[in-house]
């Protein structure tokens with residue numbers, strides 16, 4: 001069992017957990033993830049390690065409640081325990097001093113981009129971050145990003161905060177302003193990552209994305225997480241999760257992530273029934289943009 | 300047993316294994332074979348003519364004293380029989396269920412020459428179950444503590460049996476397992492209806508009682524490297540990580556939705572209990588009323604196809620590129636699959652999967668003919684020109700074998716692997732290229748059998764014991 005030290009909402013439906021996992025805290029590198037099972041009988045769900053504290057022996061994960069497991073996880077509080085946490089898994093981000101490096105996060109994707117932004121800064125890059133959300137309350141980790149980035153541009157779809165528009169538009173503006181950008185890391189919903197890839201492609205800017213397929217073991221044993229990159233099949237859990245954005249088959253990834261949509265509904269219905277008997281339901285509204293977000297943490 | 304003459308004993312027919320009927324069992328995940336009663340076991344044991352020079356033992360990869368244990372069964376001393384088996388086999392309840400006896404011990408049985416072979420596997424299972432159900436798995440004496448520590452990586456049959464022996468020798472043993480459950484393929488691969496998970500659990504608990512430590516959620520290579528284990532006080536390491544990298548066909552359409560590796564399909568159903576979805580959270584493809592095709596002909600393929608049938612598949616096919624004679628699966632599994640309504644298509648090979656809206660809808664197959672024998676001694680399938688045809692399917696499961704998982708290879712630079720990714724060892728000592736590191740089971744042999752993995756685990760335990768008493772030898 002892995003104890004939750006603290007738990008707090010960063011945005012409606014997006015919760016940050018600090019979990020006791022000393023070994024993982026010591027080992028993890030930017031870009032790596034854990035697989036958690038919240039309880040006996042639970043499914044195995046991958047979540048990126050957003051941060052760690054070696055002296056405290058803790059890791060930080062940030063989850064958006066979309067699927068059954070993440071919704072249930074978001075009811076967990078400080079003092080509760082998570083059944084299983086295994087990691088760190090996956091290849092660490094490739095970090096070097098590229099020059100100017102832009103980290104882009106959409107919604108909860110910012111939590112996944114954050115550790116890599118830290119590492120890019122440590123490697124000596126001039127770091128820029130563009131962190132988007134559909135409205136002000138969905139822009140997360142701005143303070144944290146400001147500490148490690150030389151420039152931070154929050155964006156909102158509705159203009160309620162920061163730049164009015166998508167993260168892609170802000171990126172394009174930066175590029176078109178004539179600044180030399182050497183590296184882009186983009187993490188968020190599949191349509192966003194695809195749009196970023198298309199934005200940087202004509203300029204030949206090296207662009208990485210972190211893929212979010214459905215996983216089971218996370219150790220290369222099942223092949224459920226396979227994706228097509230550069231016309232070749234990869235196992236995202238061991239060959240990734242980060243890949244060259246210009247070579248990823250995003251359509252395939254989006255399609256494979258729909259494999260269990262019907263089942264997810266069944267599970268959610270069951271969960272709703274169970275919850276109704278336990279507590280008053282807190283209504284939450286989600287727009288479509290959000291639903292497409294991170295099936296990694298919903299699968 | 301003296302009263303019955305050898306001749307009369309030879310007249311006793313091979314006793315049938317009581318089992319759930321075909322129609323009933325495809326609706327549940329309960330074990331198909333129900334096991335011998337005492338009466339059946341005694342009758343079957345009497346069929347053994349107690350050869351002065353038993354040949355059956357030569358067919359057993361670990362040399363179980365078959366004649367002797369069967370003699371004890373005939374006398375009704377089942378606990379003594381269990382102890383006799385355990386001198387050589389650490390996991391008899393498992394092996395009695397899953398060993399390919401028909402090509403091992405039973406193929407060598409003299410009775411089989413004129414009549415039918417003695418049901419050695421069934422008797423082994425009976426004896427092990429009798430012990431577990433009546434007195435619990437008996438834990439042997441543990442020698443005085445040596446103060447030496449051994450790390451075992453992987454909790455499959457190789458790791459478990461190695462741990463059992465090392466702890467008895469007085470060493471401190473910790474098993475590191477990547478998954479959240481213990482047992483390796485025995486829990487994530489082989490289904491409940493063939494090997495109930497409670498049996499594996501009982502074996503693990505018996506080891507726990509003896510003092511073996513288990514650490515789940517520990518992926519060696521990531522959580523700790525082998526070097527770190529050695530630096531952090533372990534005197535030796537046994538690598539028993541199994542195969543664990545599913546092969547795909549590398550044909551177009553293989554990443555469509557509804558195409559699974561057998562590992563993924565079986566892991567979802569067995570380890571994650573998707574057959575109880577939504578009571579358990581993990582889903583799996585909804586096979587109900589669908590056409591499911593499993594590609595391959597081994598035990599894994601049989602397990603997958605029979606699982607699909609139990610999940611409600613309308614049609615469940617085995618599609619195999621050789622002919623029935625070459626099927627590598629245990630005979631009993633093939634027989635059970637047929638009884639359960641599984642359809643077999645032989646000499647067919649898939650060359651493309653065709654989808655609609657992202658989901659698999661058809662397989663393009665090609666007929667094969669058998670040519671010259673290949674390296675494995677089996678006749679090699681060759682494509683028949685102009686024989687391509689389409690088949691409607693809703694789901695495909697690829698069960699064509701496993702390669703080696705690359706995690707340890709990538710994180711242990713001074714450990715020698717061969718071209719196929721298997722760890723290279725010195726046969727007689729189980730030593731790898733790295734000092735203090737031993738290896739055995741599927742990671743060395745490639746996908747093999749439970750009994751071979753178990754045997755390798757025991758051989759490694761004795762080699763590690765030698766090494767610990769004299770590391771410089």
Ligand SMILES: Cc1cc2nc3c(=O)[nH]c(=O)nc-3n(C[C@H](O)[C@H](O)[C@H](O)COP(=O)(O)OP(=O)(O)OC[C@H]3O[C@@H](n4cnc5c(N)ncnc54)[C@H](O)[C@@H]3O)c2cc1C
Nearest residue numbers: 453455456457477483484488519541740741747748749752
């Ligand atoms: C579906 C199926 C059916 C089968 N049916 C039969 C049968 O009927 N009869 C038969 O004899 N054989 C059968 N086999 C083969 C048999 O199960 C294997 O040969 C045997 O289990 C190999 O044992 P092992 O201990 O080497 O490895 P495994 O059983 O594969 O165990 C290895 C363990 O190591 C863990 N591991 C891997 N990497 C790491 C790491 N880096 N750190 C920590 N842990 C790690 C894995 O999670 C796993 O639990 C079957 C196999 C399958 C897949």
Ligand code: FES
Nearest residue numbers: 218220222223237
């Ligand atoms: S999650 Fe199973 S191989 Fe990647």
